[in-house]
Amino acid sequence: MELSGGLIKQFQPSKRVVVLTGAGISAESGIPTFRGEDGLWRRYRVEELATPYAFQTNPKLVWEWYDWRRGIIAKAEPNPGHLAIAEMERMFPHFSLITQNVDGLHRRAGNNKIIEIHGNLWQLRCVKEGTVKEDYRVPLPEIPPKCGCGALLRPHVVWFGESLNKEDLVFSYRLIGKCDLLLVVGTSAVVQPVASFPLMAKRQGAFVVEVNKNPTPISSMVDTFLRGPAGEILPALLGQIKEHWGK
Numbered sequence: 001m002e003l004s005g006g007l008i009k010q011f012q013p014s015k016r017v018v019v020l021t022g023a024g025i026s027a028e029s030g031i032p033t034f035r036g037e038d039g040l041w042r043r044y045r046v047e048e049l050a051t052p053y054a055f056q057t058n059p060k061l062v063w064e065w066y067d068w069r070r071g072i073i074a075k076a077e078p079n080p081g082h083l084a085i086a087e088m089e090r091m092f093p094h095f096s097l098i099t100q101n102v103d104g105l106h107r108r109a110g111n112n113k114i115i116e117i118h119g120n121l122w123q124l125r126c127v128k129e130g131t132v133k134e135d136y137r138v139p140l141p142e143i144p145p146k147c148g149c150g151a152l153l154r155p156h157v158v159w160f161g162e163s164l165n166k167e168d169l170v171f172s173y174r175l176i177g178k179c180d181l182l183l184v185v186g187t188s189a190v191v192q193p194v195a196s197f198p199l200m201a202k203r204q205g206a207f208v209v210e211v212n213k214n215p216t217p218i219s220s221m222v223d224t225f226l227r228g229p230a231g232e233i234l235p236a237l238l239g240q241i242k243e244h245w246g247k
């Protein structure tokens, strides 16, 4: 896949690069996305399960969903798209990754400068004490899992109707506000407040590139829309950047 020279030239080593990912980056690892054809679980939509109300009224159902996802993710491997983003972190001195994904695959791929802005489903939080611990057991021995204090444990993720972690949000706004280049990968760009990040970056003068299999609500406003699977496009992009640097 030959990308335009103009695009490749945007990726200079000195640029402050931010990558923003959604479920599409993990699709080629075999992890279902939320709003695509594979988006439903037992006919429920993510908006019906990923809420405090759903957890309060039926913690068992919500945990069955998370336990099912944890089982799939545990068997999944980072794909070439994840690996390309991990290599970008090593190449660009000013690099940050903001992910909406809770699967932990970017860290497994080798990224460290990550903001998991919707949390991480391998972390469990006591609803009473607020303590957070990592638990990688699949399947979980008890559904819903309980804390030693007897209270329920919940996934340490941000549900609909819940505010995002303040530090993560402030840090993300700062990165978006001063980046030169924003690469948006595999998100339907509908979930707020993250869905507004690309427009915010564009407004302050960043060059915005979107990688997605399909057009999204932001595709018409980005500088370059690369249509196709992230697992193919990102390695091609990275290869041509490295070639350009080598010249």
Ligand code: BV8
Binding pocket: 021, 022, 023, 024, 025, 027, 028, 033, 034, 035, 036, 039, 046, 047, 050, 100, 101, 102, 118, 157, 158, 159, 160, 161, 162, 163, 164, 185, 186, 187, 188, 189, 190, 191, 192, 193, 211, 212, 213, 214, 216, 228, 229, 230, 231
């Ligand atoms: C909040 C939980 C303050 C963890 C998730 C303003 C306007 C309108 C609504 C709101 C607003 N402000 C707040 C809201 C409400 C709500 C919201 O945005 N609702 C939406 C549905 C309209 N937002 C919130 O509640 C947020 N909180 O703002 O706090 C507040 C508080 C109270 C009241 C008001 C405000 C919290 C949002 C976080 C919700 N939690 N997940 C979990 O279990 O996962 S969101 C969930 O959606 C996931 O985190 C996911 O990451 C995220 C976004 O989805 P995507 O990642 O984009 O995935 P999707 O399937 O949609 O798309 C995949 C894309 O990949 C597609 O485009 C597809 O084409 C592409 N693709 C597929 N394969 C590939 C590919 N691309 C490339 N290659 C491939 N191979």
